[in-house]
Structures are given as structure tokens and as C-alpha cells.
Amino acid sequence: MRSAPTASKAQLGFGRSVGYGVGDFGLNLFFTTAGLFLLFYYTDVLGLSPSTAGWVFAGALIWDAVFDPLMGYLANRTRSRWGRYRPYLLFGAIPLAAAWALMFLPTGLTGPALILFAAGTHILFRTFYAIVGMPYLALSAVLTQDSKERGVIAAVRMVAGASCGLLSALLTLTLVKAFGGGQVGFFGMALVYGALAAAVLMLVFASTREQIAGPVEQKVSLRDMVRMLRGNYAFWVVSAAMLLSAVGSTFFQKTVPYFFKYQLHREDLIGPALGLLAGCVMLSIPLWTWLMKRTSKRIMWITGAGISTLGFGLLWFAPAEPLPVLSVLPLLGVGAGAGYLGFWSMMPDTVEYGEWRSGVRAEGAIFGLVSLLQKGGLGLAAAGLGELLTLIGYQPNLTQTPETLAAMRIVMIASPAVLSLAAAAAIAFYGIDHRQHGRMVRALDRRRSRITNDNEG
Numbered sequence: 001m002r003s004a005p006t007a008s009k010a011q012l013g014f015g016r017s018v019g020y021g022v023g024d025f026g027l028n029l030f031f032t033t034a035g036l037f038l039l040f041y042y043t044d045v046l047g048l049s050p051s052t053a054g055w056v057f058a059g060a061l062i063w064d065a066v067f068d069p070l071m072g073y074l075a076n077r078t079r080s081r082w083g084r085y086r087p088y089l090l091f092g093a094i095p096l097a098a099a100w101a102l103m104f105l106p107t108g109l110t111g112p113a114l115i116l117f118a119a120g121t122h123i124l125f126r127t128f129y130a131i132v133g134m135p136y137l138a139l140s141a142v143l144t145q146d147s148k149e150r151g152v153i154a155a156v157r158m159v160a161g162a163s164c165g166l167l168s169a170l171l172t173l174t175l176v177k178a179f180g181g182g183q184v185g186f187f188g189m190a191l192v193y194g195a196l197a198a199a200v201l202m203l204v205f206a207s208t209r210e211q212i213a214g215p216v217e218q219k220v221s222l223r224d225m226v227r228m229l230r231g232n233y234a235f236w237v238v239s240a241a242m243l244l245s246a247v248g249s250t251f252f253q254k255t256v257p258y259f260f261k262y263q264l265h266r267e268d269l270i271g272p273a274l275g276l277l278a279g280c281v282m283l284s285i286p287l288w289t290w291l292m293k294r295t296s297k298r299i300m301w302i303t304g305a306g307i308s309t310l311g312f313g314l315l316w317f318a319p320a321e322p323l324p325v326l327s328v329l330p331l332l333g334v335g336a337g338a339g340y341l342g343f344w345s346m347m348p349d350t351v352e353y354g355e356w357r358s359g360v361r362a363e364g365a366i367f368g369l370v371s372l373l374q375k376g377g378l379g380l381a382a383a384g385l386g387e388l389l390t391l392i393g394y395q396p397n398l399t400q401t402p403e404t405l406a407a408m409r410i411v412m413i414a415s416p417a418v419l420s421l422a423a424a425a426a427i428a429f430y431g432i433d434h435r436q437h438g439r440m441v442r443a444l445d446r447r448r449s450r451i452t453n454d455n456e457g
Contacts, residue, residue, distance in 0.1 A: 015207070016143065016207060016208055016209070017149070017152055017153050017156050018156055018207075019203065019204060019206075019207020019208055020139065020140065020143060020153060020156070020157075020204060020207065020208050021153055021155075021156025021157040021159070021160050022156070022160045022200060022203065022204065022207075023089075023136050023157075023160070023200065023201060023204035024157040024158070024160040024161035024164065025160040025161065025163060025164040025200055026093075026164075026196070026197040026198075026199075026200030026201045026204070027129075027132070027133055027136065027161075027197070027201070028160075028161045028164035028165060028168070029164055029167075029168065029193045029194075029196060029197040029200075030096070030100050030125075030129060030193070030194075030197060031129070031133075032161070032164055032165045032168050032278075033168045033172055033193060035250075035253060035254070035378075036165075036168060036169060036172070036253060036254075036257075036274055037168075037172055037173075037257070038057060038103075038122075039053055039054065039057055039254050039382060039385070039386070040254075040257045040258070041104075041186060042056060042057070042118060043396045044396050044397060045182060045183060045186065046114060046118065046183070047396065048114070048115065048118065049390065050386045050387075050389035050390045050394055050396070051386050051387055051389075051390040052115060052386070053386055054382050054383045054384070054385055054386015054387060054389070055383050055386060056115065056118050056119045056122060057122070057379065057382040057383070057386070058379040058380060058382045058383030058386075059119060059122075059123070059379070059383075060119065060122035060123045060125070060126045060379070061126060061375045061376070061378050061379030061382065062375070062376055062379040062380070063123050063126055063127070064126035064127070064129060064130050064371075064375045064379075065371065065372040065373070065374070065375035065376035065379060066372065066376075067126075067127060067130045068130050068134050068367075068368045068369075068371035068372050068375065069365070069368035069369055069371075069372050070368070071130045071131060071134045071135070071368060072134050072138065072363075072365055072366075072367055072368020072369070072371070073222070073225070073365065073368065075088060075134060075135045075138060075368075076138070076362055076363065076365060082205075083142070083209075083210035084135070084138075084142070084210065085135035085136070085138050085139040085142070085210065086135075086139065086205050086208060086210065088131055088132055088134075088135040088136075089132060089135065089136060089201050089202070089204055089205040090202065090205045092128060092131045092132040092201075093132065093197070093198040093201040093202055094198050095128050095131075096125075096128040096129060096131070096132050096194075096197070096198070096201075097194030097195060097197055097198040098194070099121070099124045099125040099127070099128045099129075100125050100190055100193070100194045100197075101187065101190040101191050101194050102121045102124065102125070103118075103121040103122055103125050103190065104183065104186040104187040104189070104190040105121070105187055106182075106183040106184050106187055126375075130371070132201065133371070134367060134368055134371055136201075136204070137367040137370075137371065138363040138366075138367040138368075139208065139210065140153060140154075140157075140344075140348050141348040141351045141363040141366070141367070142210045142211060142363060143208065143209075143210070143211060144211065145352065145441050145444075146441075148293065148434060150345055150348050150349065151289065151292055151293065151297070151341075151345045152289070153345075154341055154344040154345035155285050155286070155288075155289040155341060155345075157344055158281070158282075158285045158337065158340050158341050158344065159282055159285050161340070162278050162279070162281040162282030162285065162337070162340075163278075163282055164278075165274075165277075165278030165281065165282075166275050166278040166279045166282060168193075168274075168278070169271055169272075169273075169274030169275035169277070169278050170271050170272065170274075170275040171271075172189055172271070173270065173271050174271065175188065175189040175192060176188070176189050224358075224360045224362070225360065225362050225365040227358055227360065228354040228355070228357070228358040228360040228362060228365065229354065229365060229366075229369060231354070231357045231358055232350055232353055232354040232357060232358075232366075234346075234349070234350045234353045234354075234430060234431070234432055235347075235350040235353070235354065235366060235369075235370070237426060237427065237429050237430045238343060238346045238347055238350060238370075238427070238430060239369075239370055239373050240423075240426040241301070241339075241342075241343070241423040241424075241426040241427040241430075242343045242370070242373070242374060242423075243373055243374065243377045244419045244420075244422045244423040244426060245339045245343070245419065245420065245423040246374055246377050246378050246381070247377055247378075247380075247381040247419055248415065248416035248417075248418075248419030248420055248423070249336065249416065250378055250381035250382060250385065251381060251385060251411055251412065251415045251416050251419075252332070252412055252413075252416040253274070253277075254382065254385055255385070255408060255411055255412035256270065256273060256274060256277075256412070257270045257274075258389070258394070258408065259408060259409075259412055260273055260322075262399075262400045262405065262408075263320055263400075263405050263408065263409075264320060264321070264322055264325065266322050269322055269326070272326075273325075273326060273329060276326060276329045276330065276333065277329050277332060277333040277336070278333065279333065280329070280330045280332075280333025280334050280337070281333045281334070281336050281337040281340065282337075283334075284333065284334040284337035284338070285337055285341060287334075287337075288300050288304065288337055288338045288341045288342075289341065291303065292341065292342075292345065296433045296434070297342050297345055297346050297430070297432075297433075298342075298427055298428070298430045298431075298433075300338050300341070300342055301338050301339055301342035301343075301423075301424065301427045302424045302427060302428060303338060304334070304335045304336070304337065304338020304339055304342070305335065305338070305339065305420050305421065305423055305424035305427075306335075306424070307331055307334055307335035307338070308331070308332055308335030308336060308339075308416075308417075308420045309335075309417050309420050309421055310331060310335075311328055311329075311331030311332040311335055312332070312413050312414075312416060312417035312420070313417065314328045314331065315328045315329075315332070315413050316409070316413050316414065316417075335420070339423065342427065346430065346432070347366070347367070347370060348363075349432055349437050350366060350432075351363050351366050352437065352440050352441055352444060353432060353437075353440060354366065355444060356440045356443060356444060359447075385411070388407075388411055389408075389411075392404045392407035392408065392411075393407075394408070
């Protein structure tokens with residue numbers, strides 16, 4: 001069995017780091033925009049009940065989550081002249097953009113037909129998102145094996161993703177209005193975002209090269225993947241922290257539009273508020289990158305969780321007025337930046353940890369399963385949020401009762417604060433630092449060299 005060349009000593013270079021990281025801008029034109037506005041679109045534009053809208057959103061995300069591990073398995077076994085993962089970016093970008101726009105297509109449907117259309121188009125979109133998004137995530141593990149370079153890649157990704165979040169927050173509703181508002185306006189916005197995202201994903205394909213393949217002739221079985229995952233404690237620690245953070249983020253971000261519309265009576269500030277959050281995430285990334293290099297990824301994440309918790313505490317006691325609320329949001333954005341950067345810089349390192357422990361390298365399995373956990377958690381959180389909105393008496397486009405508004409504050413502020421602290425407690429058990437990861441990579445290189453020498457001998 002021949003050993004493929006590794007990139008443990010090769011420098012990735014700033015150009016390819018940016019070329020890969022900018023893909024987060026393209027994918028987040030879909031993911032972030034859907035996360036911020038799709039539930040609101042279902043309830044306040046299409047007129048679906050909160051419970052129905054939540055389950056439409058959840059069903060599609062859960063399907064995406066279930067499909068991701070299969071997509072990871074298929075991508076991990078793909079062989080082409082472009083590598084394992086890059087072909088999916090090239091051939092999947094345009095179908096993904098088309099499926100995205102189809103979700104917002106004005107149809108004039110009502111009742112059960114509208115629900116079926118919303119569910120069907122959302123599932124189609126999530127299918128193509130998995131076909132493109134999962135290989136993109138796995139690609140990060142085969143660009144370089146250097147843990148610090150992966151930190152730089154993650155930082156570029158976070159800046160690109162946060163930039164997209166800022167753009168989406170500030171521009172989406174403006175574009176909707178420019179295209180005529182309502183369903184027609186959302187459809188015009190979707191066409192613009194889809195075209196831009198497809199162009200970005202093709203740029204990622206052209207800018208990257210897969211450098212780490214493991215043994216070329218190795219065929220990783222499903223049993224091997226399960227064995228690798230079972231003993232990969234680092235993967236489970238990072239996944240637990242991610243899942244707790246993702247649920248808290250869903251409760252907070254998806255409730256913000258309702259909070260500003262009904263609690264503060266300032267629907268015009270929804271975009272600026274979400275943009276302020278995204279902008280602070282983006283601006284915090286250099287700070288968190290510096291702290292990550294000076295200390296560790298674990299310390300960085302825990303520090304950010306502490307800042308987020310402080311922000312939620314201040315928000316809870318802030319008067320229900322625009323200026324006090326807006327003044328607290330930067331703390332929440334800065335704190336969230338550490339969690340995003342920590343997760344996406346830690347997860348590729350768990351690939352080497354799994355290989356070191358089990359002898360099995362399977363980026364597709366790692367990223368497929370983490371995507372299942374992430375999207376499954378996000379989907380169930382969206383369904384839970386829809387049920388909670390129904391339970392507390394939320395009625396779209398009507399004046400909300402004081403009891404409903406009080407319960408909305410608990411959902412938006414108290415719940416994410418508790419979940420942020422729980423995520424910090426989980427990540428405290430993550431034990432891989434730069435030095436330990438370097439030792440693992442050197443040990444893996446020696447192991448591969450022995451295999452090559454044995455085969456050649």
C-alpha cells in the first residue's frame with residue numbers, strides 16, 4: 001500500500017488560505033440568510049403558523065443532517081483528477097443556487113398546498129447544500145496538517161462568514177423592498193444571492209488543491225469509520241460544545257426579528273441589529289486568532305463564552321428600548337466569534353487525533369457526522385422555537401400580550417446564556433494544544449514512512 005504525500009511541512013500560503021476561506025462567504029449567503037430570515041419569512045410573509053413553520057424548517061434541516069454522513073462517506077471514497085472534495089464545488093454550485101431561489105418562488109398557493117411546497121423546496125435546497133457544503137468542510141482537513149495554519153484558515157473563514165452575515169443582515173430586507181416586497185421581493189433577493197454564491201464556490205474550486213490523501217489505495221470501510229469515531233474523544237467534546245452553542249444561537253438569533261418588531265416596535269432596526277452582531281463577530285476574529293496562538297483554542301473558546309454570558313446578563317436587565325439593547329449586542333457578537341473560530345479550528349485537528357488513535361483517516365466521516373449533529377440540533381431547535389412561540393401565544397402581525405413578550409425574553413436571553421455556559425464547561429475537557437497536535441502529526445508521518453518502506457521492501 002503506497003503512501004500519498006503529506007503536507008505537514010509544506011506551507012499552504014496566504015493565497016490558498018483566502019481562496020478556501022472565502023467559500024464561507026458563498027455558503028453563508030444561503031445558510032446565514034436562511035437562519036436569520038427564513039422562519040420569519042414563513043410566518044410573517046407566507047402566513048404559516050409558528051408551529052408549522054418551525055417543523056418545515058426542522059424537517060428540512062434534519063433531512064440535511066441525516067444525508068450529510070452519507071455524503072461524507074461518498075465524498076471520502078470519491079476519486080477524480082480534481083481530488084475527492086473539489087468536484088462537488090464545481091458541479092454543485094449552480095444546482096444549489098437554483099434550489100435556493102426555488103424556495104422563494106411566488107406561487108399563489110395557500111393551505112396544505114403551500115405547506116407542501118415550502119417543505120418540498122426546503123428539503124431540495126438542503127439536499128444540494130449537503131452535496132456542496134459537506135465536501136467543502138472536509139476539504140479543510142486535506143489542505144494542510146499544520147495546526148496553526150488551520151487556525152489561520154479558520155480565521156479567514158470566520159471573517160468571510162461574518163462579512164457575509166453582516167451583508168445579509170443589512171442588505172437582505174433592503175433588497176426585498178427594492179424588488180417589490182413580499183414574496184416577489186424575497187425571490188429577487190434569492191436570485192441575486194444565488195448567483196453571487198455560485199461564483200464564489202467556483203472560485204474556491206479554482207483556488208485550492210488537495211494535498212493530504214493518506215494511503216492512496218486505502219479503502220476505509222464503514223466499520224473502520226465507526227471504530228475511529230468511537231475512540232475519538234476530542235471529536236465528541238468539540239461536538240458537544242458545538243451542539244450546545246448552536247441551540248443557544250438558534251434561540252437568540254431567530255427571536256431577534258420578533259423582539260425588535262413586537263417588543264421594541266422598531267422593525268426597521270432588525271437589519272441593523274443583526275448587522276451589528278455579525279460585524280462584531282467579524283471584527284473580533286483577529287483578537288481571538290491572536291489569543292488562540294498565544295494560549296490555546298480551548299482557552300479562547302472559554303473566554304468568549306464568558307463574554308457572551310456577561311452580554312446576556314446585561315441584555316436581561318437592559319430597558320426595553322432600542323439604544324440600551326443595541327449597546328449590548330457588540331458583547332454578544334464578540335463572544336460568539338470565539339465559539340465559531342474555536343469549533344472550526346478544532347474540528348480538523350480531530351481528524352489527526354482519530355487517525356493517531358485508530359490508524360483510520362476519514363475526513364468525510366468526521367465532517368459528515370459533525371454536520372449531522374449540528375444541523376440536527378439546529379433543526380430541532382428551530383422546531384422547538386416554533387412550538388415555544390405557539391405556546392407563549394405569539395400571533396403573526398398582531399399586537400402581542402405582555403405575557404407573550406415576557407416569555408419571549410426568556411427564550412431569547414436566558415436560554416442562550418445557560419447553553420453558552422454549558423458549552424464552555426464541555427470544551428474545558430478538550431486537551432489538544434499546538435504542541436500535542438504537532439507530536440501527533442510527526443508520529444503519523446513516521447507511521448506512513450514505515451508503511452511505505454515495508455511495501456517497497
